[in-house]
Structures are given as structure tokens and as C-alpha cells.
Amino acid sequence: MATKPKKNEPADYEAALQELEQLLAHIESGALPLDQLLAGYQRGAELLAFCRNRLQSVQEQIQVLDQHMSQPVPE
Template identity: 70%
Template sequence: MATASKHGPAAPASYEAALQELEQLVARLESGDMPLEQLLTQYQRGAELLTFCRDRLEAVQAQVKVLDQGVLTTWTSDEQ
């Protein structure tokens, strides 16, 4: 899991790291063992991770569309 900064949890290092953290978070939320105060915070973190994963998938889908059209271009990630 990524380390937290003083402004909140750090952005995941990769799609795979975000997905793993999200899966662990969902398991903890579903367990029902989390104190009420942490539920909202953890839910918000889950929403951030979900957005991160969706953004990464959309970027890859856009690149695949370019490749499918036969136009090869260099792909750059906006967040790296």
C-alpha cells in the first residue's frame, strides 16, 4: 500500500497497486468490523482508487483505439 502524505493517502504507484488496495479495502468494508468514523474515510479512499483505475483503463483503451486504426504514436501518461 502506498504511504500517506500529510495531505492524505498517496496516489497509487500503478493500476495493479490501486486495484490491490481497492480489493483489500472492499474486503474490510464488507467485514463490518470497521468503526463508523473510519467507514466514510475508507469509502472516500475507495472512490479515489476507483477513479484512478478507471482513468488508467480509459488511457489504455484510447491507446488501443489508436493502434487498431493503424496509427502508431508514442503513448505518454499524463500522471507520470
């Protein structure tokens, strides 16, 4: 069962990555006023942390599965 995202938290990794890519395009365009640039940078940092945490979680799950699969099968 999936947990409900917190306010302003992306629904999943793919949504966070897509938002981050769009945000980077806006920032790199150079068309944002300073206030929006700062807000965009802060949001980008939040999205990056979300993606890193999600990847870490998946990596840990894979390690658990690998350990389980490498154990000998009882006869």
C-alpha cells in the same frame, strides 16, 4: 518514462486494484468504526476513479494503435 505518482496515488493499476480489494474486505467485514468506514469509502472512490481513468487511457491507446495498423502500407 513513467510519471511519479502523486501523494496517495497508487503506483499503477494493479496496485490500485489490490488496495481496493483489501479496502473492500475491511469494509465488508463490518468491523470498522463509522469514521474509518467513511474514510475507506472515500479512498475507495479515489481508487475506483484512478482505475477507470487508467483503463480509459489504455483503451484510447489501443484505438490509436488499431487505427494505425488498419491503414494500408505504402508501396
